[in-house]
Amino acid sequence: MKIATYNVNGVNGRLDVLLRWLEEASPDVVCLQELKAPDPKFPVKAIEAAGYGAIWHGQKSWNGVAILARDREPTLTRKGLPGDPDDTHSRYIEAAIDGMVIGCLYLPNGNPYPGPKFEYKLAWFDRLTAYAAELLELDVPVILAGDYNVMPTELDVYKPERWVNDALFRIEVKDAYHRLLEQGWTDALRQLHPGDRVYTFWDYFRNAFARDAGLRIDHFLLSPHVTKRLSAAGVDRHVRGWEHTSDHAPAWIELSDGPAEEDQ
């Protein structure tokens, strides 16, 4: 089973790129971020024509998350992160698929630091961490996938010294990420590629992709049940080289078959 996460940076503006990648990569489940579209503008017909069922949580202009599942309908289990009823951003959606809980998240960028956007990022992170603890208590397979807007270590940044005061690399944010991991989650890509530079984002400026001036900010966090099944992880970085593409590339993991086989 192949599960992907992709910050598509505009689901309508880049629909051609999304469909091309779906056709090529054929993931079973896809977590999308940055739809940049309100609910009625989600391109559900094109996605269904490509063979995917979908649930989505959109918003005008910004944010927006969705979960796609090949040849089936994801079962919606949650829209929006608990902990703040006044939060209007569409940044979390969750589904039950194949006996797993799959949370798709778009953590706030938080720039500029310092400021209210940075404070919102930290508060959102705290809410995610509190909710993640509840998910672990369920003792079922859970995947929290998406754009975390944090480079966890220096290995995840092309030039760490340039980013020390950026909201994606501030110590408060890295600490929050590590506190989340300490609950018992596994960073799937880092688990299988402990020493490699594997980026998921290259900005549009200064020819960043050609220079490989990238960041690793899209992550899969796996609960213990899922970690046991992790067989591969990677990034479809060539997609970042396509015309009219997102500034992120799709990242993916592969899982071996479910608990029945694992117990043999």
Add this chain to the structure above:
DNA sequence: ATGGCTGGACAATCCAGA
């Protein structure tokens, strides 16, 4: 170090992204 690029909402620039 900074400014560079891109899309969306608008109908000229501004905002947000990372």
